[in-house]
């Protein structure tokens with residue numbers, strides 16, 4: 051595979067379709083809305099869009115409860131609309147990645163309706179059915195990721211079924227070869243249509259302990275945390291056999307040319323990298339969420355980047371994610387000034403960056419009044435700050451009513467500052483975060499050092515994280531000030547000339563005279579170095 055394969059070189063942009071652009075006035079984004087905004091994405095300069103689920107669904111978990119893997123939910127449009135998105139994206143050199151949700155279906159999926167119809171139904175074993183524990187009650191202590199027991203009693207057939215998420219999302223039994231084949235055929239359905247790859251939902255959950263042993267208690271659990279944290283998920287996920295399933299899934303993608311397999315995996319680094327698979331037979335990109343989960347501190351992030359670089363398997367391609375529809379937005383977490391530093395970090399690290407819609411305009415979080423809450427997790431475990439709605443609000447396109455997102459009533463409230471914080475306004479302001487993102491993306495495209503170059507740590511001090519990216523004779527120094535006061539770092543030895551190509555706070559380019567680089571508060575710099 052050439053070093054310059056699109057998914058190594060390119061930038062992925064996540065679209066949460068409900069919140070991107072609504073054209074039919076129902077307050078929910080749709081595929082025609084995505085089509086209409088492709089010009090914007092081309093202007094921004096990203097290479098691929100990943101669209102969160104658009105398949106038929108009762109929407110108990112907003113599309114992550116799929117009732118038909120080979121269709122489009124009418125809320126989003128039709129298969130024709132999808133084909134148009136694909137064709138129009140491809141004509142702009144944009145790849146299209148779909149969200150594949152293999153761990154569970156909707157409880158309304160015909161497979162589950164059959165499975166629960168009787169103990170002898172041929173699809174009974176497509177899901178995970180268990181008898182009550184010997185003394186009665188749930189089969190084991192596994193907890194749902196959205197709170198409460200992960201087992202739901204089925205009165206009619208006298209057994210429990212397992213659901214790692216909502217009870218409306220029963221887990222499929224991936225140990226059953228018929229399930230694998232049916233699911234792989236649904237992948238082929240989309241691959242034949244021309245999609246360029248998949249982001250696979252909770253891929254590390256697919257296989258559970260064959261004996262369904264109890265999970266051990268988590269000694270670090272605190273009562274303000276989500277209930278799932280009461281136990282360590284030792285037996286309910288990340289089982290050794292999962293890697294064979296992923297390798298088989300990867301083989302399906304290999305039947306087609308140049309497709310990418312991205313796995314959603316929340317695990318510590320040393321477990322995460324196992325998902326590249328034996329001899330890289332697993333996911334091309336096991337999503338790396340470390341930037342989301344790590345404290346925003348120069349030294350901590352520096353250590354993390356070096357650790358990640360160190361544990362990657364030979365030939366394993368890195369990737370970095372700054373936000374998604376399940377996590378607080380970066381702007382809400384670290385503030386507007388540092389969000390610009392974060393943008394520079396994301397787009398200059400070695401590895402494929404994934405951006406989350408709206409982060410490029412500096413969206414933060416939107417307070418959701420109790421009566422407007424949509425997220426089932428917030429409804430199940432209220433008041434703990436787990437709700438995902440604040441990061442899923444409508445994209446802010448312009449200053450017109452509802453930010454140009456919908457002619458109707460938006461499904462979630464808009465940010466109160468949308469009249470100033472939107473694409474139209476910020477694209478006219480060369481100092482905006484949007485223009486910064488665009489310049490970063492452009493620079494990354496023009497300098498191979500930034501996309502496929504080597505990563506080299508650089509000694510720095512204070513609240514600065516610095517590193518070099520190198521490709522051929524080109525050397526670029528990235529210096530990021532995580533602090534709110536000025537800092538200075540020494541330029542590397544034997545550097546004759548240094549020219550700042552981009553700053554997160556100052557405009558223009560300039561030469562650095564002495565051997566010392568000054569950083570303003572909250573400033574990130576990209577500096578071209580020449581030996582001399």
Ligand code: NOJ
Nearest residue numbers: 111114215251252375376
């Ligand atoms: C991960 C998805 O990103 C999240 O939104 C969803 O609720 C769960 N998986 C269950 O599918």
